[in-house]
Amino acid sequence: MRKKKTGSYIRTASLLALSAGLAAGCSPRTEEKAAVASTDSSSPGPLKLTYWVGLPGDAARLMKNYNENTFYQELEKKTGVKVDFQHPAIGSEKEQFNLLIASGNLPDVIENNFTAYPGGPEKAIADKVIIPLNELIDKNAPNLKKYLDANPAMKKEISTDSGVIYSFPAIGVGNSQVSSGLMVRKDWLNELGLPTPETVEEWTAVLRAFKEKKGAKTPLTMTRDELKSDKFNGAYGVGSSFYLDNGKIKYGPYEQAYKNYLMQLNAWYKEGLLDKDFATQDTKAKDGKVTNGSAGAFTAFIGSGMGKYLNAPSDKAFDLTATQHPVMQKGQEPRLFTAAYEYRGDGSAAITPANKHAAQTAKWLDYLYSEEGNNLKSFGMEGLTYKNENGFPKYTDLITNNPDKLSVGEAMAKYLRVATPAPGFVGDDRYTEQYYKFKQQKEAVAIYNKYYKNLEQTRVPRISQTPEEAQELSAIMAEVETYKDEMFLKFVMGAESFDNYDKYIAQLKNMKLDRAIALKQAALERYLKRK
Template identity: 60%
Template sequence: MTGRGRNAGLFRFMLVCLIGAMVTITACNSGGNSGNDATSGKGTNNAQSTSNEGQTPDGEGKKDVTLTYWAELGASPSRTLQTYNDALFYQELEKRTGVHIAFEHPAVGSEKEQFNLLIASGKYPDVIEYNFLNYPGGPEKALADNVIIELNDIIEQYAPNLKKYLDEHPDMKKQVSTDSGKMYVFPSIGIGNHGVTGGLVVREDWLKELGINEPKTIDDWTNMLRAFKEKKAASAPFTASLRNLKLSQFNGAFGIGTDFYRDNGVVKYGPIEPGYKEYLTLLNAWYEEGLIDPDFSTQDNAALDAKVINGNSGAFFAYIGGGMGKYLPALQEKDSSSNLAGVQFPILNQGDEPRFINTSYEYRGQGSVGLTSANQKIEETAKWLDYLYTDEGHILKSFGVEGVTFKDVNGYPTYTDLIVNNPDGLSVGDAMNKYLRVATPSVGFVGDDRYSEQYYTYPQQKEAFATFSQYQENAYETRLPLISHTPEEANEIATIMAEVNTYQEEMLLKFIMGAESIEKFDEYVEQLKKMKIDRVVEMKQAAVERYENR
């Protein structure tokens, strides 16, 4: 490919320049690990130091660069990897760039605590992979705390591929900058045409048996759930956990979000809006009629899974991969005629379009990388990361090594049986985690349609993927942009919302389950206002306006 050839030539040129710099650095500093010992085994699953001498693909010279890299491994990758160094992607990346990565992984399940300990220690690795939008006080505070460094000049000088992309996509540049215009990460950037990975799923075989069309309006949903209860003896026609009930999007039919959202540019808090009362009224009516699972407030994922697989439920919220991909084979093992379909997010009236949709932001946040104040190899780090914004780097990260994990079929990178029919019995997701870095957000580009089309193996999943994403652009008008709060705002919001969230969730359950009359809704709103929810809305509005002015 022409673009790939240009990127390869540019990368070889940068590596030649890097040689000279590294000779000087190596002579002056034989350790050069930012004050951290790459072989010390920090964390629970750290890679031990190995020889990192290597050559560029065409043998232009040897390198000796090691970078320490803190990153969550996560539950899914940890099923096949002890460290990312075990992944084919990082092994091949080292061969191509001559840069060895000494990973520091926190124990799975204690990532947040380990991150806080890392920050408190003041002893940082060269880079940290983290969603700095979640840093206490936001990215601006992370910069002010001297945990990570500003990247504007670094990207300008050493990351031509990322710079070009940001210049061509100014809105992305806004997303990865603070209100003061400071860029702070090498981002994980979403591409492709499908950003919605979960939605409402129904038993399509039940619909056909009962002569019911796929539901669109709230009335359609009510009638369908009644039929499931009365004619299929479903004990929980619609099953859910408390968390995914909030993701189910029934609220969108009433024109409100379940949290902060925008209405014609004005920030609002859904749970105090009039439409929220209508939403609660619907859920209470369904609960009283036995259309919603009575255990929704307490059941865990295992209990929910059992109700779906055992035929106690005919509708539920599910992710396309981990949900439909699990339920379809389990249901069809019991009854080959069983089938599932992803359906459109509900509307109130025929002809309406869904507007409140859980679609991904282009800037993923998660999986992005900040350079720390301890990093003594800024140029080398930036050039290494920039490779992942080239065509070659993207193909390597998402599809792997040609002839091993993919083959080129008329210009379409097609996964081999090592991924889609793994000889060791690994699922497609586990095989991807073992060999690639594509199943979760990471530096570079994510969400390539060519990956998604092959990751979802069942036609029902592919159809659901298209259905859920059909109206995703409508969400851009209702969701908040990726705003940042000042440290002072962040502290005030955290204090207020700790009380608000507790009370709001308590009342949500009471309203749905009938422990509190919906007639008390106005009193509930007044109590939230006493808790200063309007002050939070005001700060959110100010943050949105600052974002728009970046």
């Protein structure tokens, strides 16, 4: 797995300081613009592309099409490439992606997470949905090629087991791969003289104090999906799904240690420390409990959650602090928690067989991996969306204090392509430093990311199954996941006795979970042999 770069990243330095190989010589010049805009002899004139991509929520509220986005308008001016964007309806991206593939009427470029394609990226290539990119990148994408040559672990991540590169990736950089985690009311901790909880025992004490001394109706509030994700289970040394243990694939809910985790959640549930509505409530209901004082602890994103909460309450004393990922004993380092992969998967662009100008398309996409292209995508146009302060691109009030009352996220969606994964680089520290305007948010970034490197030992890398394996694995896991989720609720809410935990394990075994683990292990072994 790719090693996290540390030390060399300086906030005010350019993105290219992140890695040797992205330094001098990569910035596009005038002749490169001409090379992008030109087409083959059979089709003279400016390059026109069709591009299928989902619209994030902030963007969808402000525009019907990315052609209305200032970044893409400026990108067209700089490259001479005109793009006809095709957007699936919000909330039905997966269904419409499947319909797109089934129709056979493919656009020139599809932006999608092809690690999630049924059968994996190799199947997408075999299905003639996307094309191999190795030769195209070698000949037409000098910026991305230089980055991959300097970062072979990333090249491994975006390749199939046979060494085929299939997408122009969204690549995570900077120090903010972990963007969410557990948070507590700091003002309550201070009032009660309690430390920020680190161990499960301390969490119990804090939640109990919130209930008994602050009258919190739901000391810990979460949605069902949040509770099932890698938040508290990491303290017990097990993942919420597949994870690595000394190089071997394991499935957390199949382990005996998972029972201890479920028993703790059940104890909190019975004592009224865990929100009784966790199984049915949505994010909006959870938000209301956080801001009206009903809850003292919860999980949230640093940007869309913590920032929103700090802005909302009328209680001037309201304050929040991020907490370290839970452990069992003081001094332990967390090793299992939720984080983004450096190769995001989402926001990656693939070229389809329908594209008659693949070389020019590769040149156009490669611009986003240059210093100039990254700055345009992340910060926009100097004087409009940012101003240069001693080499640091500082967002203007158009972004941070928008005259039309747009939130920072909405303003970024209108003028930039930075707040969600997209081809190029994601998470530039110069962006996150400004996106997270509250001191508590900046502190949360440091807290959540402190032990990111530990995931190298526990997180399953971007492995891929063969099409045959994928079909078998999908059939097994559809049954396993349904049963596991059902039993999760029953154990936590007390509808199922823990005396029956061994029967639960036996049922998972009957569902051929061992075979699923073996298929994952086989894929891991192939991944480790990739060059």
